[in-house]
Amino acid sequence: MRPAPPRGVFITFEGGEGAGKSTQLGRLARHLQERTGRTVVTTREPGGSPRAEEIRTALLAGVAKRYGSFAEALLFTAARIDHLDRLIRPALRRGEIVICDRFADSTRAYQGAAGGLEARTVRALERVAVGETRPDLTLILDLPPETGLARARARSSETGPDRFEAEALDFHARLRAGFRAIAEAEPERCAVIDADRGADAVEAEIRAVVAARLPDLVPAEPGEGRHNAA
Ligand code: Z5A
Numbered sequence: 001m002r003p004a005p006p007r008g009v010f011i012t013f014e015g016g017e018g019a020g021k022s023t024q025l026g027r028l029a030r031h032l033q034e035r036t037g038r039t040v041v042t043t044r045e046p047g048g049s050p051r052a053e054e055i056r057t058a059l060l061a062g063v064a065k066r067y068g069s070f071a072e073a074l075l076f077t078a079a080r081i082d083h084l085d086r087l088i089r090p091a092l093r094r095g096e097i098v099i100c101d102r103f104a105d106s107t108r109a110y111q112g113a114a115g116g117l118e119a120r121t122v123r124a125l126e127r128v129a130v131g132e133t134r135p136d137l138t139l140i141l142d143l144p145p146e147t148g149l150a151r152a153r154a155r156s157s158e159t160g161p162d163r164f165e166a167e168a169l170d171f172h173a174r175l176r177a178g179f180r181a182i183a184e185a186e187p188e189r190c191a192v193i194d195a196d197r198g199a200d201a202v203e204a205e206i207r208a209v210v211a212a213r214l215p216d217l218v219p220a221e222p223g224e225g226r227h228n229a230a
Helices: 021-036 050-060 069-093 104-114 119-130 145-155 169-185 199-213
Strands: 009-015 040-044 097-101 137-142 190-194
Touching: 009 021, 009 069, 009 104, 009 169, 021 040, 021 097, 021 137, 021 199, 040 069, 050 069, 069 097, 069 104, 069 119, 104 119, 104 169, 137 169, 137 199, 145 169, 169 190, 190 199
Parallel strands: 009 097, 009 137, 040 097, 137 190
Antiparallel strands: none
8 A cells, every 4th residue: 555645734924025935935945845855836825826826916906906905805815715725735635845925814914904804804714715724834024014115116116016015104014013913823833034134044044943843844964953943
């Protein structure tokens, strides 16, 4: 009989604009691939499956903005359901490592904490869409909104800001507080990473957190110490 595949591992990156999620996701994926030899699937939200990518295009163009936070949350949720069904759950069932750039915490923070949608509505949508498929670890990249927005704007100087980059600074301050509140409420799942540093320093802390929080995933190298990263 063929041995059962290892348990799939689900890691998510969260944070405000320009926090460095995509940069760090790529680095962590390469690291885990090298150190575990397992298949690492990288993906993003909104998006990650063809239908969810179509919804992403509409959302980031601001098509749903005028209908309010609830309608936007419904569309993010619709995209998430397709993404989970078509990509995330099948990969986890095959025992793969899935690393996702944003997930349900972004709905809590953007449409909930910053957008004003009631927490119980956000929770109800999350329960229906996500069910038991919760991340094993969520890395919340934290930095002052001014710094993140400056990074994001420098990058999108030709295309112009998208739907959420264009929000006022107080929206981004509520967003940051929202992500921090999620980490406080679920400390076993979430780790807050100081992202207001060079990319190499951020990467080193992420590797330490992953090794400490998911000790069965990355075998320690001889002489490599483990510490209880937050
Ligand atoms: N959204 C929502 O409202 N509700 C939901 O449920 C979900 C999402 C799932 C997706 O946009 C939008 O959808 C998002 C939230 C909303 N809001 N916006 N906008 P997106 O995927 O296009 O954008 P994003 O998720 O915000 O990512 P980003 O702006 O691309 O940022 P990032 O991935 O965190 O950063 P990055 O691309 O790695 O880096 C940004 C720039 O900074 C880039 O030029 C890097 O080279 C540079 N960088 C990276 N790290 C550093 C460091 N350490 N120092 C200096 N410079 C750095």
